Amino acid sequence: MNTKPLIRIEHMVHGYMMAKEQMTVLKDISFEIHHGEFVAIIGPSGSGKSTLMNMIGCLDIPNEGSYSLDGQDVRCLSDNRLARIRNEKIGFIFQNFNLLPKLSAVQNVELPLVYRGLSQRERRTLAAAALEKVGLQERMHHRPSELSGGQQQRVAIARALAGNPPILLADEPTGALDSKTGEEVMHMIKRLNEQGHTIIVITHDLGIAEQAKRVIRIQDGHLVEDRRNDQ
Amino acid sequence: MILAQSIRMAVMSIVGNKVRSFLTMLGIVIGVSSVILLVSVGQGVTGQITSQFSDLGTNQLTVMITGRGAVTSLTAEEVAAFSRVPRVDQVSPTISSNVTAKYRNVHTNVSLEGITASYEKVQNFHVQSGRFLLDIDNEYRQKAALIGTETAKKLFGADNPVGREIQLNGTSFQIVGLLQAKGTSLSGSNDKKILIPLSTSERLLQSKGIQTFTVTALSDKDVASVKTAIGQILDRKFLRAKDAYSVFDSKQMLDTLKKTSGTLSLALAGIAGISLFVGGIGIMNIMIISVNERTREIGIRKAIGAKKIDILLQFIIESMVLSTMGGILGIGAGLGLTWLVGQLTALQVGYAWNMVNISFLFSLFIGVFFGILPASKAARLRPIQALRTD
Known part of the structure; x- marks a missing residue:
């Protein structure tokens, strides 16, 4: 395991203005995540875990505290640099898949590579490899609407994998799936972790959290528990 | 992001919304096609004149x-005297009127012109068979006539009119020549005419004196000096009375006509340009709607690494593709309509090829110009907000 942390969050505070009232959602959160970890961030709805995910995913910048990702301080980066970090360091897996409906599976998987500026040929090779990893090489040219929910989520995982980012960030990855396909997707995520991918799963489902190697519990904006699952 | 990819995505999103895209483009199509049609017809008519x-x-x-x-x-002698003005080549007086021409039991109304032999050279109007009128016809007030092709056809059908006798207002004339077909000019049809000697026409129409005549100078450069000399003679004759005569020189008239028709086509193109502008606003409108509808897509793209410029370009290219597709369709429609006008009317049309490039570039510009606002709206969206919308 790499000794330098992949993610280091120190005294992170973040809030929004809601109806002219300051709402502090994250209150002094600090933790580190290292390469190869499989972390579940859990907490009831409204606990601030989605905001934390936005922070980890560089979709938003904390008001206070520091966040360094792969040795880079995120707070002082421009929008364009943040976009590049999202593109290169993070693979997003969303609850409702967030595939573009008018693109085929392989085109969806290629999308992050398009923004990275790779050529058509390189993109196709990497995207096909990623789809093969999730077992969907047969369905490359299907549109999302022609795929089942589980298959769509696997396309989304392939999209997250395609650019080979160090972190896979999954927000309720099984939330929109029935329990059987949810299990399959979790099985795939576990396998990816075994292959060396660092995985962060945001969930309120304790069953999912139990499959992770480490669980961080958030409540009312505070980090209330950080434990390792012994397996 | 790679340009080809953006264009492909733009085309896909346009094709995915066929009816809407077509209606959006329609403004540009109508604008461009009317620019092309109006300028083509304008150029054709100007060229004809x-x-x-x-x-x-x-x-x-x-x-x-x-x-x-x-x-x-003026009397015929006074007019003839103008040929002694320096640098004058020919003087061609005319008397015009309408008469009834009759051959056997066929009647027709024709415009009659009393002329001299110089008419042939001045008007560049020749006979195709028989002979032109000569000075001697004038001198002896011969009842000789030249006949235009259409009038000849009306009176004689397919028969050769040369040598036959016709009645003009009851007086017999012998046709000595059949004129060439010349078509219609500014002064009306040239082929529905009968030409007779000037002296004969004064008697036939019972009107003495000449009110219209044409003078040709030896060369273009002499027109001004001849004009001045004629003016001086006429001023003396009419004691400097105001508006006693007017002199048109063909170059001046041509310039005026060109200017007028140029202004007219500019005004028409301006109106068409306004419709292009309105079409552009239509595109902007649809692009704003499209950005709103695709907020989530924008959020996804941003989350996986699209920069502001990528989103900006995507939407500008989309609006550009929309407007240039409209432009290309409009160019096609404009040229098609121009062809149709050329086929269906007597108007001579000149295809406005110069407008093809201009309107293509203009529609491209409209796409960029009216795409900027919606595209920057899209580019400014914050990814978390965009992802949260359905």
Whole structure:
């Protein structure tokens, strides 16, 4: 395991203005995540875990505290640099898949590579490899609407994998799936972790959290528990 | 992001919304096609007029006499005297009227012109068979006539009119020549005419004196000096009375006509340009709707690494593709309509190829210009907010 942390969050505070009232959602959160970890961030709805995910995913910048990702301080980066970090360091897996409906599976998987500026040929090779990893090489040219929910989520995982980012960030990855396909997707995520991918799963489902190697519990904006699952 | 990819995505999103895209493009299609059609017809008509004028040459002066007091015309001798003005080549007086021409039991109304032999050279109007009128016809007031092709056809059908006798207002004339077909010019049809000697026409129409005559100068450069000299003679004759005569030189008239038709086509193109502008606003409207509808897509793209510029370009390219597709369709429709106008009407059309490039570039510009606002709206969206919308 790499000794330098992949993610280091120190005294992170973040809030929004809601109806002219300051709402502090994250209150002094600090933790580190290292390469190869499989972390579940859990907490009831409204606990601030989605905001934390936005922070980890560089979709938003904390008001206070520091966040360094792969040795880079995120707070002082421009929008364009943040976009590049999202593109290169993070693979997003969303609850409702967030595939573009008018693109085929392989085109969806290629999308992050398009923004990275790779050529058509390189993109196709990497995207096909990623789809093969999730077992969907047969369905490359299907549109999302022609795929089942589980298959769509696997396309989304392939999209997250395609650019080979160090972190896979999954927000309720099984939330929109029935329990059987949810299990399959979790099985795939576990396998990816075994292959060396660092995985962060945001969930309120304790069953999912139990499959992770480490669980961080958030409540009312505070980090209330950080434990390792012994397996 | 790679340009080809953006264009492909733009085309896909346009094709995915066929009816809407077509209706959006329609404004540009109508704008561009009307620019092309109007300018083409304008150019054609201008060209037609110009060629008629240059057919006559630009060394002509046309003098019209309105006179002063009881003297409202010049005598044939006075007009003939103008040929002694320095640098004058030909003088061609005309008397015009309408008469009834009759052959056996066929009647027709024709325009009659009393002319001299110089008419042939000045008007560049020749006979195709028989002979032209000669000076001697004038001298002896011969009842000889030249006949235009259409009038000949009306009176004689397919028969050769040369040598036959016709009645003009009851007086017998012998046809000595059949004129060439010349078509319609500014002064009406040239083929529905009968030409007779000037002296004969004065008697036939019972009107003495000449009110219109054409003078040709030896060359274009002499037109001004001849004009001045004629003016001086006429001023002396009419004691400097105001508006006693007017002199048109063909070059001046041509310039005026060109200017007028140029202004007219500019005004028409301006109106068409306004419709292009309105079409652009339509595109902007649809692009704003499209950005709103695709907020989530924008969020996804941003989350996986699209920069502001990528999103900006995507939407600008989409609006550009929309407007240039409209432009290309409009160019096609405009040229098609121009062809149709050329086929269905007597108008001569000149295809406005110069407008093809201009309108293509203009529609491209409209796409960029009206795409900027919606595209920057899209580019400014914050990814978390965009992802949260459904």
